Amino acid sequence: VQLQASGGGTVQAGDSLRLSCAYSGLTGSSVTVSWFRQTPGKERVFIAGTRRYGGSAIYADSVKGRFTISKDNAKNTLYLQINGLGPEDTAVYYCAAAFGLIAPTVADRDRYNYWGQGTQVTVSS
Numbered sequence: 624v625q626l627q628a629s630g631g632g633t634v635q636a637g638d639s640l641r642l643s644c645a646y647s648g649l650t651g652s653s654v655t656v657s658w659f660r661q662t663p664g665k666e667r668v669f670i671a672g673t674r675r676y677g678g679s680a681i682y683a684d685s686v687k688g689r690f691t692i693s694k695d696n697a698k699n700t701l702y703l704q705i706n707g708l709g710p711e712d713t714a715v716y717y718c719a720a721a722f723g724l725i726a727p728t729v730a731d732r733d734r735y736n737y738w739g740q741g742t743q744v745t746v747s748s
Contacts (some may be wrong), residue, residue, distance in 0.1 A: 624648035624737045628718045631742030638708050638746075644701040644718030644739055652676050655724040656701045658692060658734060660714035661741075667717065667731035670701065681729050708746045715741040 630642040646656065657672030671692035673680040682691050719735040721748040726735050731733055 624720060626672050626720060626737055626739035628716060628742040629740040631716060631744045633745040633747065634708055636746055636748045637711050639704070639706045640708060640744060642703040642704075642705070642716055642742060646699050646701065646718070646720060646739075647700070648673060649720055649737075653723045654720060655722075655729055656667075656671045656694065656718065656720050657689075657729060657735070658701075658703045659673065659717045659719060660712075660744075661717065662714045667732050669732065671680075672724075672729040672737075673701075683725065684686065705744075710742075710746050710748050713744060713746050715743050 626644055626646045628644045634640055654675040655672055656675055657669040659667045660670055661667040669683050670686050671682045671690055673692050683705040689706050693702045717737040720737040724734055
């Protein structure tokens with residue numbers, strides 16, 4: 624299994640950005656793919672997750688309304704659309720995958736076995 628995140632960069636406050644995560648080796652119907660982010664000195668936190676096939680997306684309360692997770696199974700790619708970026712969104716963004724998660728555990732980073740390398744998003748005010 625491999626995941627590779629891309630699309631980060633330095634943007635202005637108020638801009639939008641779309642992150643991508645290309646993955647391979649994820650087979651089966653029970654795969655969950657998610658986004659997390661991490662700032663220096665803090666723990667990696669859950670942003671959004673979705674089943675690769677079917678299911679509804681789950682979002683952290685802090686990002687509802689501004690972040691949208693989506694996927695293109697034909698391209699084996701996960702996306703994260705971020706609108707209205709602010710300095711508080713500056714972080715390294717990671718994609719991750721796990722098998723067999725149920726809804727209450729989607730936000731638990733310890734459940735994820737596979738991680739991408741992260742992509743830096745820096746928002747200037």
